[in-house]
């Protein structure tokens with residue numbers, strides 16, 4: 001799977017995980033929507049969850065690198081098959097422990113694991129000193145999502161984690 005970033009460039013460049021991946025030639029940055037190739041777009045606003053069935057959709061996995069403040073629906077208007085990632089928690093120092101709000105390398109890694117490319121996920125995360133922690137924190141859900149047949153099954157697995165969070169009294 002080839003990794004592409006629609007790069008908005010409104011976040012701190014020193015902390016930007018997409019720029020770091022590009023420095024290691026692990027992704028391509030595209031400065032406009034028109035220049036971004038068609039692919040599976042990782043979009044937190046999408047109605048459908050990513051699942052292994054999406055492997056057939058495209059060989060390109062696309063993320064939008066921008067600040068969370070500007071990550072509204074409108075900015076995600078680009079051609080492709082839009083998919084949300086199911087419940088997973090961030091391991092990066094900025095949003096550690098926060099569900100659903102992953103940074104770009106975490107989102108790519110999650111997508112790759114669900115699409116059956118775990119080694120590729122490990123490779124991109126290896127460039128970050130907290131990268132392995134992302135796989136450890138999310139080990140069980142990532143493996144379970146990767147075993148699902150389709151989006152409905154992914155959503156059913158996700159529901160178990162959401163229900164468990166409610167019953168143990170955590171607020172997120």
Ligand SMILES: C[S@@+](CC[C@H](N)C(=O)[O-])C[C@H]1O[C@@H](n2cnc3c(N)ncnc32)[C@H](O)[C@@H]1O
Nearest residue numbers: 016017042043044063064085100102103104107
């Ligand atoms: C908002 S940007 C923030 C990037 C951050 N500045 C960095 O340096 O990595 C993170 C991107 O990862 C993808 N992403 C994160 N969480 C996601 C989710 N729950 N579902 C789908 N895509 C997600 C989206 O493409 C999103 O725009």
